[in-house]
Amino acid sequence: MPDSSPLPPVRLRPEAELAHAALSTPLLSRAARLARWAGPETRVDAGGGLAEEQLPAAVELLGLTGDDAVAHASEAWRVAVDAGLVEIVDEEAGTVRAGAELGLLTGGSPHDVLTVWLTALETVLADASVPDLDDLVAAMDEDGEVDFSSLDWDPDAEAEFLDGVLGNLYLLTVSEDGPGEGPVPLPALAASMIVPDDMGEPTNDVLEQVSDAMMRLDDQFRTLEPVGLVEYRPVDEALMADADDEPGAPVDDTDVSRYGMVRLTPLGVYGLRARLLEAGFGAPAVGELVDKGADALLDGTSAFGQSAARAETEQWLARREPLSSARELLAAARGADPGAPLRRLRCQQALSLVGAEAEPALREVLDDPELGGLARVWLSERGAAEVPAPSEELVFWLTVDTVAAQLQAEGNSDELQALVEGLAEQHSGFFSAAWRVDHPATADVLEAMGRLHPDKKVAKEARKAAFKARSQQGG
Numbered sequence: 305m306p307d308s309s310p311l312p313p314v315r316l317r318p319e320a321e322l323a324h325a326a327l328s329t330p331l332l333s334r335a336a337r338l339a340r341w342a343g344p345e346t347r348v349d350a351g352g353g354l355a356e357e358q359l360p361a362a363v364e365l366l367g368l369t370g371d372d373a374v375a376h377a378s379e380a381w382r383v384a385v386d387a388g389l390v391e392i393v394d395e396e397a398g399t400v401r402a403g404a405e406l407g408l409l410t411g412g413s414p415h416d417v418l419t420v421w422l423t424a425l426e427t428v429l430a431d432a433s434v435p436d437l438d439d440l441v442a443a444m445d446e447d448g449e450v451d452f453s454s455l456d457w458d459p460d461a462e463a464e465f466l467d468g469v470l471g472n473l474y475l476l477t478v479s480e481d482g483p484g485e486g487p488v489p490l491p492a493l494a495a496s497m498i499v500p501d502d503m504g505e506p507t508n509d510v511l512e513q514v515s516d517a518m519m520r521l522d523d524q525f526r527t528l529e530p531v532g533l534v535e536y537r538p539v540d541e542a543l544m545a546d547a548d549d550e551p552g553a554p555v556d557d558t559d560v561s562r563y564g565m566v567r568l569t570p571l572g573v574y575g576l577r578a579r580l581l582e583a584g585f586g587a588p589a590v591g592e593l594v595d596k597g598a599d600a601l602l603d604g605t606s607a608f609g610q611s612a613a614r615a616e617t618e619q620w621l622a623r624r625e626p627l628s629s630a631r632e633l634l635a636a637a638r639g640a641d642p643g644a645p646l647r648r649l650r651c652q653q654a655l656s657l658v659g660a661e662a663e664p665a666l667r668e669v670l671d672d673p674e675l676g677g678l679a680r681v682w683l684s685e686r687g688a689a690e691v692p693a694p695s696e697e698l699v700f701w702l703t704v705d706t707v708a709a710q711l712q713a714e715g716n717s718d719e720l721q722a723l724v725e726g727l728a729e730q731h732s733g734f735f736s737a738a739w740r741v742d743h744p745a746t747a748d749v750l751e752a753m754g755r756l757h758p759d760k761k762v763a764k765e766a767r768k769a770a771f772k773a774r775s776q777q778g779g
Contacts, residue, residue, distance in 0.1 A: 310588060311580070312475075312612065313589055313592075315590045315612070316573065317570040318414075319418060323421075329530065330530040332531065334366050334383075335383040335424065337365060337366060338366070338377075339389035339402055348400055353382060359374050376530075382427060383424045384403075387420050390406075421575070428528060429463075430463075431527060433463045465497065465517075465520075469494075474576045476488055479609075485570075490522065490564030491518060498517055521564070522564055532571045533571070533575055534569060537565040539563055594620050601633075605650050606643060606647065606712070606713070614657075617653065626662045627661050630655060633651045634651065634668075638672075639674075644674075645712060649706065652678045677694060681702075707749045716755070716756060721756045721757075724753045735768070735769035739769040739776065747770050750766050
């Protein structure tokens, strides 16, 4: 799983849409059909699985064909039992009846349906970490018992590995610079678990580990697809053919899609987020701040990417009257704490979405030392009349505040470097004036400008100005 720091916010589909998707998944729909079919004559074995003589009827009911038909029917029954769609009445007699959860699939709320689906998901995830049937059969002893020690199988390690892969897939899906709802190549996902971040060219040993991981994941994603967690394009079997086999059609081994492609479905995103929250991870969702105050909105979106912050803010504004929301946002943007510059940037971005009705709120803060600059920007961009010109002191203060916010939001990004270069180029004598700016972040901003500016002479000026600012602040 990802580390414990908050993940990027996810945009979830409406619960009604997700519940419909859950009911449409092959595995849950099969489990529900078996639960409705089961009656007084249905029998289960000691483990709760369908008795062997019942399997042909179950296979026929589900319309399954092929070598895996019995396995798919057995899995659907196991999900029905685990999810409470079927209840075992008498273990000794092996009798069953419809479970309490079965009615939720037709008469419950979308949230009820998703709760049942999440239970089904846990069953499938547990199955996905078990060795495949051929390996289990090969490990059986003379008494028909599986010798797990011969499998080199650690169930906890297997579950942890799959959790880590799914956590990385979730992070790629919700990150603004990731593929979004697009597919992720299986080799990249396997490498994310195996190859150290600081490794340059992977060694042959590491590449072999990645290849082994891909084969495990290929089996696991095939198992997870029927429950609706992922959409999966399996590894092309032609790529796995033995080089000594009879050559077939030419294989393009440079086509990465042939090595497997996987994407989380919207239902899968919902499911993984639920599991992350259950495990104690910070996994925010867009829309969680709509009922909170402007202070919570500005602080909450400070860790969001641009797109997610805008989406959250649009939802927040849609529930409020423009003038009062503008006043609330401006009040929440004040402060001299380290997070204040980014709050003001988020406030400025939020106010850009508010119409002309908010103008009185902006005029009320024109003389405010922390908000007067952004108020002038807002009014000028809308062509408002009688906007007072900012003092040089205010211009420099707003510049420092803006760079401080960008530093907090993006770190040493290319965009920030371009901003730094532009400031130094447009304002001759910038550093000789900037170090005097009465802003808590002045020294930090100047140090960053010295670090980011590619011109050594300009960078040195910035560092000197940062030293003066630090001395002025007594730090």
